[in-house]
Amino acid sequence: MGSVLVFGASGQLGQCLAHVAKERNTPDLVFLPEEQANILNPEGLQALFAQHKPTYVINCAAYTAVDKAEDEVDIARKVNRDGVENLSRLCAAHGTTLIHISTDFVFAGTGNQPLVETDETAPISVYGLTKLEGEQVISQHTPQYFILRTSWLYSEYANNFVKTMLKFGRERDELRVIWDQTGTPTYAIDLAGCILTIIETQSPHYGTYHYSNEGVTSWYDFAVAIFELSQTQVKTTPIRTAEYPTKAMRPAYSVLDKTKAKTQLGVAIPHWRDSLTVCLSRLPA
Ligand SMILES: NC(=O)C1=CN([C@@H]2O[C@H](COP(=O)(O)OP(=O)(O)OC[C@H]3O[C@@H](n4cnc5c(N)ncnc54)[C@H](OP(=O)(O)O)[C@@H]3O)[C@@H](O)[C@H]2O)C=CC1
Numbered sequence: 001m002g003s004v005l006v007f008g009a010s011g012q013l014g015q016c017l018a019h020v021a022k023e024r025n026t027p028d029l030v031f032l033p034e035e036q037a038n039i040l041n042p043e044g045l046q047a048l049f050a051q052h053k054p055t056y057v058i059n060c061a062a063y064t065a066v067d068k069a070e071d072e073v074d075i076a077r078k079v080n081r082d083g084v085e086n087l088s089r090l091c092a093a094h095g096t097t098l099i100h101i102s103t104d105f106v107f108a109g110t111g112n113q114p115l116v117e118t119d120e121t122a123p124i125s126v127y128g129l130t131k132l133e134g135e136q137v138i139s140q141h142t143p144q145y146f147i148l149r150t151s152w153l154y155s156e157y158a159n160n161f162v163k164t165m166l167k168f169g170r171e172r173d174e175l176r177v178i179w180d181q182t183g184t185p186t187y188a189i190d191l192a193g194c195i196l197t198i199i200e201t202q203s204p205h206y207g208t209y210h211y212s213n214e215g216v217t218s219w220y221d222f223a224v225a226i227f228e229l230s231q232t233q234v235k236t237t238p239i240r241t242a243e244y245p246t247k248a249m250r251p252a253y254s255v256l257d258k259t260k261a262k263t264q265l266g267v268a269i270p271h272w273r274d275s276l277t278v279c280l281s282r283l284p285a
């Protein structure tokens with residue numbers, strides 16, 4: 001198969017890839033945390049490509065602090081665009097296939113129909129804009145790429161909404177959660193499985209794909225399900241976005257249509273509630 005370099009390995013998705021690769025006995029994955037492989041260091045990257053001659057690169061490295069990005073435009077753009085450009089150039093030069101992760105936040109979220117890959121992008125946050133710029137530099141430099149746009153990632157690893165809700169559920173008497181943002185959570189373990197399937201099948205179907213779990217929900221309904229399935233007793237109140245001011249705007253509707261991923265990549269996608277049940281069973285009570 002040749003070697004597979006994983007950048008951003010200590011982040012949430014990076015750790016999920018390590019988990020699934022171990023479960024599936026996938027060989028030849030080289031996990032590179034930021035300290036060993038900064039995607040903003042072209043010379044360091046060049047040395048890694050020369051050493052490993054990778055068949056695939058999986059880029060899990062990103063600037064993901066959505067609110068902070070509004071004040072740190074330069075650093076968000078460096079990581080989410082310039083770092084991705086560094087990887088794309090090297091992938092093109094070495095005939096390496098780049099698997100890159102993008103986000104539902106490339107969309108404005110003003111619609112009410114599941115979004116397909118060709119729908120118009122119009123980010124409303126710095127994070128979303130810099131992620132879109134990252135997508136664009138990839139297609140400028142190499143035809144050999146898979147861009148997987150995903151949404152609302154969570155898992156037993158790193159920080160995420162599920163772990164925050166469980167913590168707040170233990171600490172607080174009442175929670176207020178937005179119910180007028182509609183989307184679909186994605187168990188990062190399922191996304192990691194999809195990425196490994198692309199590699200294991202050596203899929204020739206390059207391009208941009210949407211991947212989340214199946215179904216539709218709001219952050220409020222997601223929180224209610226987390227509490228119900230984990231048997232956490234906490235009063236949960238639905239609120240509107242305007243009642244929860246944040247620095248960055250978030251799409252009101254960002255349900256992703258996964259038809260292309262299911263047909264071209266041949267992946268089966270679990271319903272978000274089933275995957276949430278699995279994740280909660282793996283988290284300490
Ligand atoms: N989390 C989510 O809800 C969603 C995420 N995505 C996308 O999925 C991908 C994975 O996200 P997730 O795993 O949750 O994110 P994390 O923030 O958990 O992981 C990102 C990793 O990238 C590392 N990193 C940052 N800058 C650099 C750099 N210059 N060089 C190398 N590594 C760097 C971070 O290190 P450090 O922590 O030290 O900064 C961190 O370990 C990202 O592309 C993200 O945009 C898409 C939709 C939803």
Ligand SMILES: Cc1cn([C@H]2C[C@H](O)[C@@H](COP(=O)(O)OP(=O)(O)O[C@H]3O[C@@H](C)C(=O)[C@@H](O)[C@H]3O)O2)c(=O)[nH]c1=O
Pocket residue numbers: 064065066067103104105150151152153160161164175176177178181219244250
């Ligand atoms: C903690 C909390 C959040 N919320 C809302 C705020 C927000 O709209 C939503 C989720 O908040 P979070 O800060 O956990 O997540 P957020 O940073 O908005 O998550 C996004 O991250 C980036 C990286 C992506 O790419 C997106 O797909 C998406 O997952 O829940 C509440 O209403 N009540 C609460 O107590």
